[in-house]
Amino acid sequence: MPQTLSYPALRSAVLRRVFRLPSGCAELCERSWTISPAEDRLERAALFLDGELEKVRQVQEDTTMDAEIRRVNSGTRRHAETRAYRFRDIQLVNGRLIKGAMSYRVSELEAHAGGAEPLVLPSAAVSSTFMGSIYFGHWLRDDATLNVAVQSLAPVTIHVARKPYSHEAGYRELLSLPEQHVARGRFGELTLLEDWGQNEYKRRRYQELRARLRQVVPGSGHERVYLKRGRTSGARGRDLLNAAAIEATLVQQGFAVADPDTMSAQEIAALAKDAKLMVGLEGSHLAHTIYPIADGGTILVLQPPYRFNNVYKDLADAVGLHYAFVVGDPGEGGFTIDPERLKRTLDLVPA
Numbered sequence: 001m002p003q004t005l006s007y008p009a010l011r012s013a014v015l016r017r018v019f020r021l022p023s024g025c026a027e028l029c030e031r032s033w034t035i036s037p038a039e040d041r042l043e044r045a046a047l048f049l050d051g052e053l054e055k056v057r058q059v060q061e062d063t064t065m066d067a068e069i070r071r072v073n074s075g076t077r078r079h080a081e082t083r084a085y086r087f088r089d090i091q092l093v094n095g096r097l098i099k100g101a102m103s104y105r106v107s108e109l110e111a112h113a114g115g116a117e118p119l120v121l122p123s124a125a126v127s128s129t130f131m132g133s134i135y136f137g138h139w140l141r142d143d144a145t146l147n148v149a150v151q152s153l154a155p156v157t158i159h160v161a162r163k164p165y166s167h168e169a170g171y172r173e174l175l176s177l178p179e180q181h182v183a184r185g186r187f188g189e190l191t192l193l194e195d196w197g198q199n200e201y202k203r204r205r206y207q208e209l210r211a212r213l214r215q216v217v218p219g220s221g222h223e224r225v226y227l228k229r230g231r232t233s234g235a236r237g238r239d240l241l242n243a244a245a246i247e248a249t250l251v252q253q254g255f256a257v258a259d260p261d262t263m264s265a266q267e268i269a270a271l272a273k274d275a276k277l278m279v280g281l282e283g284s285h286l287a288h289t290i291y292p293i294a295d296g297g298t299i300l301v302l303q304p305p306y307r308f309n310n311v312y313k314d315l316a317d318a319v320g321l322h323y324a325f326v327v328g329d330p331g332e333g334g335f336t337i338d339p340e341r342l343k344r345t346l347d348l349v350p351a
Contacts, residue, residue, distance in 0.1 A: 028102050029085040035149070035193070036082040036201030043317045045074040046310070047298070047324035047348040049341060055327040060282075060309035071310045072325070077317075080197030084153065087192070091118070092185040095133075095160060097126075097192070104192070107133040107160045118184035121158075125150035125191040127179050128160040136165045137284030141315060145205040146195050147177045153191045158182045167288075170265025174216055175209050175291065198318040206290070206319050213269055213291045221273040222256035227280030227288055238304050239334030240281055246302070249339040250279060253346060260285050268292075277349055286312050290319075298322035298349045302342075304335045322350060 026032055053072075059065050070077065090099040095107035106128050127150050132143035143159075150157050161183040171177070195202070226247065229240060240246060247257060258268050265288075272278060272292040279300045280286045289299050289312070299312055303325050316323040326345050328335035 025085055025102055025104070028099050029087050030189075031086045032083060034081050034083050036199050038081040038197065039079050039199050040076050041079060041317070042076050043074060046072040046313055047300075047322060047345065048072065048326070049345055049348075052325065052327045055305055055329065056303075056308045057305045057330065058307065060307045063309055063311075065308075068308055068310055071313045072323075079199045079202075079318075080194075082149070082197060082199060082201050083194045085192045085194070087190050088188065090187050090190045092158075092160065092182060092187070093118075094184075095162075097190070105130055107162050109133065109162050118186050119180075119182050120186050121156055122188040123154050124156040124158045124180075124185075124187050124189075125154035126160070126193075127157045127177075129195075133160070133162050135284045136167070137287040137311070139165060139168065140171060140287035140290060142196070144171070144175060144177060144209060145202055146193060147179060148205045148208055149193055149195060149201075150191065153193075154189075156180055158185070167260065167265040167268075174265060174269055175212050198314045203318045206315070210291050210319075214273070217266070217269050217273050217292070219270075219273070221269075221271045221275060221292065223274075223276045224250075224253070224255040225272045225275045225278045226250045226255040226257050227278060227285055228257055228259045228261075229281045229283070229285065238281065238283060238307055240302065240328070240337065241331045241334045242336045242339075245339060246337050246342065249342060253343065255279065258288065260288065277346075282307060282309055290315060293321065296320060296322070296350075298324055300324040300326070300345065300349065302337050303327045305330050306335070324349060 059068055087099050090097055095105060095109060097104040097106055106126065108130065127143060127147040129138065129142045129146060132139035147157060157179040159179045159181050161181045228247065256271055258271050260268065268288050269292045274294040275292065275297060276294050277298045277300065278289040278293055281302045282304060286301065299316055299321055301312060305328050313323045324345055326337055326342050328337045
């Protein structure tokens with residue numbers, strides 16, 4: 001299988017750097033401590049047919065082929081610790097936290113505040129992540145669980161101001177995620193977390209948010225749900241060219257269809273609550289599966305051959321879900337999924 005990236009490797013390296021706190025922060029912070037240690041955990045393999053991996057041409061730009069092979073096969077994996085850093089006299093300017101020589105980017109887009117004075121707070125904690133400012137899926141996974149973590153660390157949790165996602169307000173209501181949006185600020189004390197590992201502490205917070213959703217969404221939804229991709233794929237090569245045929249196949253298999261373009265977060269949650277199987281195209285809209293899906297349920301991902309990415313396998317492992325995928329065939333301007341291979345993969349899913 002080819003191991004070339006679909007985007008220059010430099011961008012991936014930069015993203016990995018900014019996703020972690022910069023070197024030197026330990027010297028500039030007032031205090032740092034481990035909230036949850038790193039752990040090694042044996043993860044089960046994904047569910048997929050023979051020959052699927054041979055169909056992969058390239059991976060998504062922020063990962064590598066080796067990383068994806070490790071994700072989908074069984075094996076012991078190291079999950080990073082959750083670590084806190086507390087700073088004194090730190091500023092937020094245009095999406096960056098500034099402290100001495102440290103410039104830590106919290107948002108991809110600069111958060112201009114015009115001539116407004118910066119907000120001054122004596123103590124706060126940050127519930128934003130850099131990746132959450134780029135992808136809705138990372139916001140609903142990483143920023144939402146980070147919000148739960150920092151609520152006990154400071155009297156105010158702040159979210160670095162940016163353009164909101166279309167379903168963001170709905171999920172804030174469903175998951176009870178209060179925070180103050182800040183474009184520019186000065187803080188007497190500010191707490192940051194390194195929290196990208198899928199450790200036990202992250203698992204407990206996923207479960208906490210799953211419980212919150214169940215408290216406010218009554219009843220149960222449909223056992224099988226297909227998350228329809230929106231009118232635009234958002235990435236080159238991700239358009240499912242035979243989307244209508246795949247949707248018809250899944251409806252014949254007993255699936256209800258959730259359309260994020262026309263449905264609110266509350267409507268999607270009501271339809272998918274306690275679903276045993278959710279199917280969707282690779283991408284951020286798969287985040288709609290995280291909180292309503294049943295315990296022990298399965299996420300099945302339709303994978304573009306030029307954008308293979310299994311980030312939801314990490315989440316499935318943490319929460320105890322099954323994970324399956326089907327790799328498509330290249331087509332002009334996108335890809336197709338073989339309906340018969342999809343049905344055969346559905347047969348692999350636990351009852």
